[in-house]
Amino acid sequence: MLRLFMRGFAELFTVHPRLALFPLAAVATSGFGQTFFISAFGGELRAAFGLSHTAYGALYSGATVLAAWLLFRFGSLADRWELGRAVKLAVLVLAAGCLVIGLAPGPAVLGLGFVLIRFGGQGFIAHLGMTTAARYFAAARGKAVALAAGGIPLAEALLPPAAIFLIARGDWRWPWLAAALVLLLLILPLLRFLSREAPPVATAAQGPGGKVRQFTRTEVLRDRGFYFLLPAVLATPFVATAVLFHQAAIAEERGWALELLAGAFVVFALGHFATLVIAGPLVDRLSAARALPLALLPMAAGQVLLAAFAGSWVPFCYLGLLGISIGLATTAGGTIWADRYGVLHLGAIRSLVHAAIIIATALAPLFAGVILDSRLGVGELALLMAGLGLGGAALAMVAQRFKVQVEP
Missing domain, CATH: 1.20.1250.20 (MFS general substrate transporter like domains)
Incomplete structure (x- = not known):
């Protein structure tokens, strides 16, 4: 099935081969701020900070709403900044959130970490990936967006099992600290490398997508x-x-x-x-x-x-x-x-x-x-x-x- 998936999307790699992979990688990176990854830590976080189900849910929902407002406020940077610069901001925010959660001494700091990973992960980096797919591949926009969306099942398959593996062999804080290192040392250089082919936004608006x-x-x-x-x-x-x-x-x-x-x-x-x-x-x-x-x-x-x-x-x-x-x-x-x-x-x-x-x-x-x-x-x-x-x-x-x- 994977071979069929890639063969059906081969035309995306003829114009901007590296850029075609950027949306997939960016959306997969958002997994560090998605509920399916965070839910693996629910029991440990509630026990560590003495939170009831209601308090934990309220803290998470409140952080998510605040992250949505931040995305509304800063999402237009995808139009005004060079893609590599926007990617750097998104990954740094996401890595900072992982670090804050991994070192959190109490619920208030945990809530701050939730805001950062929800904005940087589920919000900004996923937003950059999907926007790039829709913006630069007008002739096959549906295929580009579908390829980008494949990042979610990819992250679902990799991140929760990795988190559970690390939790079973140590403290619940380890996966968050490891995530921050992976984001800074591996994912950020990769995303910046893949984003180098991105033309200026004005150029895309003058092409087929600008009709x-x-x-x-x-x-x-x-x-x-x-x-x-x-x-x-x-x-x-x-x-x-x-x-x-x-x-x-x-x-x-x-x-x-x-x-x-x-x-x-x-x-x-x-x-x-x-x-x-x-x-x-x-x-x-x-x-x-x-x-x-x-x-x-x-x-x-x-x-x-x-x-x-x-x-x-x-x-x-x-x-x-x-x-x-x-x-x-x-x-x-x-x-x-x-x-x-x-x-x-x-x-x-x-x-x-x-x-x-x-x-x-x-x-x-x-x-x-x-x-x-x-x-x-x-x-x-x-x-x-x-x-x-x-x-x-x-x-x-x-x-x-x-x-x-x-x-x-």
């Missing part, structure tokens, strides 16, 4: 179509975070063994990666605007199955369908803004959207927790999630009728 009018972020906020597309882009990360964060509670109510759930997550990962192989060519052929509504349908179907059935086959189906939606929605959602608004101010535009995604993923566990703690249960939660997916798809279809227009 549409180049909208500013302020103009985008005045475009009615933006508000029909945004819910569709937010739906998949919101639903995925809500469901995956409370996976243990869902399994307990449905009577599923953890071993069954572990096997279902393999199907989830395979669905995610396999979809990336076809998502890029599909988005390039259909257009992101047409592919985005379709991306939400597998997820909605999986949530309906979760609501209606409790058999041992259900987690394999609904998690597999969720993985398919993530792969296709990430590609379509990462492409649509450059298609609609141009690439000159893409960093500022994407930072707005990415900040909204971060806030949505911060609120999703709270929303799902309230549902599960009430008289409602997994079935009702799943139907609500399916409704969000179908509603987002409907709005995205309506958005296709809106031509890009900005009222003064």
Whole structure:
């Protein structure tokens, strides 16, 4: 499958061979600030600092929201700074966050570390990777974004097992200190090497990606179509975070063994990666605007199955369908803004959207927790999630009728 993946994306390496790998490497680097890596330390962090589940969750959610604001504030640096300079800032912030967590004496400093890794990792370095993919590969934008999105399953496969391995052989602080060293000594030189081919942003705006009018972020906020597309882009990360964060509670109510759930997550990962192989060519052929509504349908179907059935086959189906939606929605959602608004101010535009995604993923566990703690249960939660997916798809279809227009 990996050979098929690389062969399908070979055309990306004909113009900027090193730059084509930069988005993949940058998005994979964001794994140090993603929830799937941080969650491996949940028990150790709560025990070390005497935090309850509620206090730990509130600290993490608060840091995530603050990181989203920082990304909104500084995301436009991707438009104004040379790529190598922006990469240096992102990696230094991420490494500083890892160092702060590894040396944290108390919860307040831990919260500061969370802010730094969420902004530098999930926020800024991932933002640079996806923006670069959409900006410089206009002729095969969908493929470039899909290749970049492959960094997430790559990080999922490597980072949590490495963290667990180090925790088992020492203190929970070791992986964070090791991460800071890896980021500074290996990843930063690699990313700066791969980013050297990046042309000036103005050059990209004059090429194939600049055929549409180049909208500013302020103009985008005045475009009615933006508000029909945004819910569709937010739906998949919101639903995925809500469901995956409370996976243990869902399994307990449905009577599923953890071993069954572990096997279902393999199907989830395979669905995610396999979809990336076809998502890029599909988005390039259909257009992101047409592919985005379709991306939400597998997820909605999986949530309906979760609501209606409790058999041992259900987690394999609904998690597999969720993985398919993530792969296709990430590609379509990462492409649509450059298609609609141009690439000159893409960093500022994407930072707005990415900040909204971060806030949505911060609120999703709270929303799902309230549902599960009430008289409602997994079935009702799943139907609500399916409704969000179908509603987002409907709005995205309506958005296709809106031509890009900005009222003064």
